[in-house]
Amino acid sequence: MKFFHLSDLHIGKQLHHYSLREDQREILGQVTEYARQLHPDAILIAGDVYDKSVPSAEAVRLWDEFLTGLSRISPRIPILIISGNHDSAERLQYASALLKGQKIYLAGEVTEQGMTRVTLTDEYGDVTFYLLPFIKPSHVRHLFPGEEPETYTEAVEKLIRNQNIDFINKRNVLISHQFYRGISDPETCDSEIFSVGGLDQVDASVIRKFDYAALGHLHGAQSVGEEKIRYCGTLLKYSVSEASHQKALHLVTLGEKGDPLKIEKLTLHPLHEVRKKKGTLSELLAEVSPDERNDFISITLTDEEELYKPREQLDQVYSHILEVRIENTRTRRKLEELDETVKIQSPAEAFGEFYQKMQGTRMSEEEERFMDEIFEQVKGE
CATH class of the missing domain: 3.30.160 (Double Stranded RNA Binding Domain)
Incomplete structure (x- = not known):
C-alpha cells in the first residue's frame, strides 16, 4: 500500500511580515499534481492544517481549493486528516460526517470510542489507520475514570491500549500530532511551539508496535529512533532556522506484514527559497x-x-x-x-520562585505538576 504522508501545512502563515498565500497555493498544487500522477492509496495529513485556531477567510478558501482538487481525482483517493495543536478541533471537524461519504476522514477530537479508525485493503489484506489528533491529558481523562492519565505519555499509551489493536497479525498505521522523543532529542526549529519545561513530550516507545507512525508537529523531516516512526516535516520553510532543510513530499510504501517499508522523497519546487x-x-x-x-x-x-x-x-x-x-x-x-546573562523565565519557573519566597519552601512534585497543567490549560485557551 502506498500513501502520501504530509503535515503542518500551516495555511495562513506569514514568514516575518510576508504573506505565504501564493507560496502555499503553489506547493499544495504540486502535491495535487503528484497525487494525479502517482495515485497513492491514501493521503495522510498529520495535523496543523491551519496556522491559527481561527483561520482567515482566505486560509479557509485555500484549504477548500486543496481538498477539492484532491477529491476530483478519479478514482477517489481516501484522505485522512487529524487536527494539530494550531488547529481548532471543532472547526476542522466541521461537516466530517458528510465528507466521510467522499472518502475524506476528519478527526478533530478523540471520541468516547477512542481513536477514529479507517481500514483500507490491498493485495496483502487490511491496513488499519488510527487517527489520533493532538491531545493533552485533560482532553481524555474522562475516558479513564479512576485511572486518569497525568502525563502526555500516559494519555497516548492509554488510548492505544484501549483500542485492543492486533499488532501481531495485522498492519497498523498511526497518524499523530505530538512531540515524540526517543533516546536522543529530535531536531527542532524556531517556527515550532512547545510546552513549558518539555511537559508535552511523549516517549516514542509507546507507538513502536505500529507498522508506521505518520507524525506531525516537528518541521524538520526525521525519524524518531526507528525509520518507521517518522516526522515528514513541512512542505515549505517556515523559519530562517529551516534554511538548510530539503523539503519534500513523503511517499511511503507498506508491504506485507513484517517487510521493511520504503520511503521516497518527492521533490518540491517553492516559489521562494x-x-x-x-x-x-x-x-x-x-x-x-x-x-x-x-x-x-x-x-x-x-x-x-x-x-x-x-x-x-x-x-x-x-x-x-x-x-x-x-x-x-x-x-x-x-x-x-555583559556581566550577566538575561534569563527569561517560564511562567512555571516564575511562579515557583514566587511560591518559595511567600511560603519559605519549594513546591512539591505534585504541586509543580498541578501548576504545569494550569499553565498548559491557560496557554491552550
Whole structure:
C-alpha cells in the first residue's frame, strides 16, 4: 500500500511580515499534481492544517481549493486528516460526517470510542489507520475514570491500549500530532511551539508496535529512533532556522506484514527559497544570482565600519529581506562585556520562585505538576 504522508501545512502563515498565500497555493498544487500522477492509496495529513485556531477567510478558501482538487481525482483517493495543536478541533471537524461519504476522514477530537479508525485493503489484506489528533491529558481523562492519565505519555499509551489493536497479525498505521522523543532529542526549529519545561513530550516507545507512525508537529523531516516512526516535516520553510532543510513530499510504501517499508522523497519546487547570506555589504550587493533576488533572505553583515543606510541599499537588490543582523568585532565585544546573562523565565519557573519566597519552601512534585497543567490549560485557551 502506498500513501502520501504530509503535515503542518500551516495555511495562513506569514514568514516575518510576508504573506505565504501564493507560496502555499503553489506547493499544495504540486502535491495535487503528484497525487494525479502517482495515485497513492491514501493521503495522510498529520495535523496543523491551519496556522491559527481561527483561520482567515482566505486560509479557509485555500484549504477548500486543496481538498477539492484532491477529491476530483478519479478514482477517489481516501484522505485522512487529524487536527494539530494550531488547529481548532471543532472547526476542522466541521461537516466530517458528510465528507466521510467522499472518502475524506476528519478527526478533530478523540471520541468516547477512542481513536477514529479507517481500514483500507490491498493485495496483502487490511491496513488499519488510527487517527489520533493532538491531545493533552485533560482532553481524555474522562475516558479513564479512576485511572486518569497525568502525563502526555500516559494519555497516548492509554488510548492505544484501549483500542485492543492486533499488532501481531495485522498492519497498523498511526497518524499523530505530538512531540515524540526517543533516546536522543529530535531536531527542532524556531517556527515550532512547545510546552513549558518539555511537559508535552511523549516517549516514542509507546507507538513502536505500529507498522508506521505518520507524525506531525516537528518541521524538520526525521525519524524518531526507528525509520518507521517518522516526522515528514513541512512542505515549505517556515523559519530562517529551516534554511538548510530539503523539503519534500513523503511517499511511503507498506508491504506485507513484517517487510521493511520504503520511503521516497518527492521533490518540491517553492516559489521562494529561504536563504542565509553572510558577508560585507559590498560583497552582498555585488554577489547576487538572479535566483536569489526574489527569495526570502536572512542577511548577516560583517563590516567593521559604520554603514550608511545598509537596509535601504540591500532593498534595492533583494525583494524579500527577512532580517538584517550585524556581526563584527564591536558587536562580539559588547556581548562579552555583559556581566550577566538575561534569563527569561517560564511562567512555571516564575511562579515557583514566587511560591518559595511567600511560603519559605519549594513546591512539591505534585504541586509543580498541578501548576504545569494550569499553565498548559491557560496557554491552550
